[in-house]
Amino acid sequence: MKFIKIQDCYKVYKNGVTATAGLNLEISKGEFVFIIGATGCGKSTLIKMLYREEKPTKGKVIVGGIDVAKLRNGKVYKLRRKLGIVFQDFKLLPKLTVYENVAFPLNSMGLKKSEVKPRVIKALELVGLKEKIRSYPKELSAGMQQRVCIARAMVNSPKLLICDEPTGNLDPETSKEIMNVLDGINKELGTTIVMVTHDKDIVNRMKKRVIMLENGVLISDELKGKYKAHEGV
Amino acid sequence: MLLRSIKDGVRSxxxxxxxxxxxxxxxxxxxxxxxxxxVLSANVDNFTKKIEDDMTIVVFLDSKATKEEVENIKTQIENLDNIDEDEIVYKTKAEVKMEMQSESAIFNTVMGDWNDDTNPLKDTFQLKVKDIEQINKTAKEIEKMDKVSTVQYGEGIVEKMVGAFKWIERIAYGTVLALILVTIFLIINTIKLTIFSRQKEIEIMRLVGASNFVIKTPFIVEGMFLGLIGSVIPVLVVLFGYTTLYDVTKGYLFSPIIQLIKPTPFIYYTSGIIILIAMIVGMIGSARASRKYLKV
Structure with missing residues (x-):
């Protein structure tokens, strides 16, 4: 079953820059996919379209049965509640504790305290940070902060986890830890993971599906692929 | 959900x-x-109305006017747009005499010997106008009518005073409106700065699937709450300041003709209106700011 369908997708920004040009792509439920390519090849735009931060200029982007181009601004939250997003810069709120950060999406959805607590604990257990529940982000290492970000993305039990260079700010050892967490989530929970990365070692070690973009066009799509050198790198 | 938004707004x-x-x-x-x-406009409105209500045109009729002619004058007066038809009072010279006699002992003695033939007084119409500013024009129209001897009203000073009061009232209303707009502008700016200072939080809220309602409501509540707190001192000024002013001036300004509105229940209504204005203005300000700067 295809969870993501991208059909003849074009994205041209107002300044005339073409980010994707006739992209066709399908990702099945439970897959772990790396998206690689040089800076400006359209990978960020592609994942931004998956969570409807950007709209395709032409073509279709369907995520979990929702046509994101047709989604009205006021209804975007419905799509976002079905997926989790992990950011390179973690995007944690510094004034909130680890618990409060992870509980943030559930509180925003208006869930009761009694419903929030067990789900937050479960998500923190998933990333191995249950003991840091009362800490503030600045008291944690970068790797731990990224794990909090993953816990926040997973607290809603999403079917799709979008990771935008989650190891971009981390050292190789911590990157490995984060990838183990993500791999565990993919294998144990069956969550579909789409991850944009520049990290050659990770891509080569994980042996997952690798999609490579160049100038907004898909140039290779391999199962158990390897990191390929591309122009500009 | 709403309760949490209210809590967040107040906390902010x-x-x-x-x-x-x-x-x-x-x-x-x-x-x-x-x-x-x-307070100024309400008081000006109040004593302008009072003066207007007390303002009477007295039409003295020709002593030779027949009953038909008097009826004819009445019909003509009734047909004037500015005359309040329900307030037309006709008094014969005998009635005027009796009225004057009852008001003063001296009049009573002097007029005691007058009979219908020797009574020099005239039959009158006492009239009230709808628009005080048009009183001069109306009086002139009546004066032109056949068998009307003279027309009297508080010529000159009163109408000028009322005219001036109306201008004061208009300026006060204009000032209220302008100040409300200034307050809206201030609240918009505060909420804008709050939104800017919380941009990261808002961005994360959007990305983790918070609905527009959840994102916007705390800001709306915050605006209303700012307005509410801002109205505390103005309300105290109205409650205590106006009561003190009323007590000190004994209820009128400069002359007994300019009467102030009694504090109760006026101060409570005014305070209620101020609180309402403050909250609505806060709400409008924050709604505008959040629509413009939240991009939700």
Missing amino acids: VFRNFSLSTASILCSTITLILVAVAM
Whole structure:
């Protein structure tokens, strides 16, 4: 079953820059996919379209049965509640504790305290940070902060986890830890993971599906692929 | 959900304390001016109405006017647009005489010997006008009627005074409106700064699937709450300031003709209106700011 369908997708920004040009792509439920390519090849735009931060200029982007181009601004939250997003810069709120950060999406959805607590604990257990529940982000290492970000993305039990260079700010050892967490989530929970990365070692070690973009066009799509050198790198 | 938004909105007022204080102080100052302008316009309106209500045109008829002619004059007066038809009072010269006799012992003695033939007084119509500013024109129209001897009213001073009061009232209303707009502008700016200072939080809320309602409501509540706090001092000014003014002036300004409105229940209505204005203005300000700067 295809969870993501991208059909003849074009994205041209107002300044005339073409980010994707006739992209066709399908990702099945439970897959772990790396998206690689040089800076400006359209990978960020592609994942931004998956969570409807950007709209395709032409073509279709369907995520979990929702046509994101047709989604009205006021209804975007419905799509976002079905997926989790992990950011390179973690995007944690510094004034909130680890618990409060992870509980943030559930509180925003208006869930009761009694419903929030067990789900937050479960998500923190998933990333191995249950003991840091009362800490503030600045008291944690970068790797731990990224794990909090993953816990926040997973607290809603999403079917799709979008990771935008989650190891971009981390050292190789911590990157490995984060990838183990993500791999565990993919294998144990069956969550579909789409991850944009520049990290050659990770891509080569994980042996997952690798999609490579160049100038907004898909140039290779391999199962158990390897990191390929591309122009500009 | 709504309760949490309200809590967040109220909490944000204290979290961004310095920003909130600036906004509250500005709202307080403008709302005090709004309150003063409201009290002024209400009072001007009140004593203008009182003066207008007391203002009477007295039409003295020709002593030779027949009954038919008097009826004819009445019909003509009734047909004038500015005359209040329900307030036309006709008095014969005998009735005028009796009235004057009852008012003063001297009149009673002097007029005691007058009979219908020797009574020099005239039959009168006492009239009230709808628009005081048109009284001069109306009086002139009546004067032109056949068998009308003279027309009298508080010529000159009163109408000029009423005209001036109406202008004061208009200026006060204009000031209230302008100050309300200034307050809206101030609240928009405060909420804008709050939104900017919380941009990261808002971005994360959007990305983790918070609905527009959840994102916007705390800001709307915050605006209303800022307005509410800002209205506390203006309300106290109205409650205690106006009562003191009334007591000190004994209820009138300069002359007994300019009577002030009694404090109760006037101060309570005015305070209620100020609180309402403050909250609505806060709500409008924050709704505008959040629509413009939240991009939700």
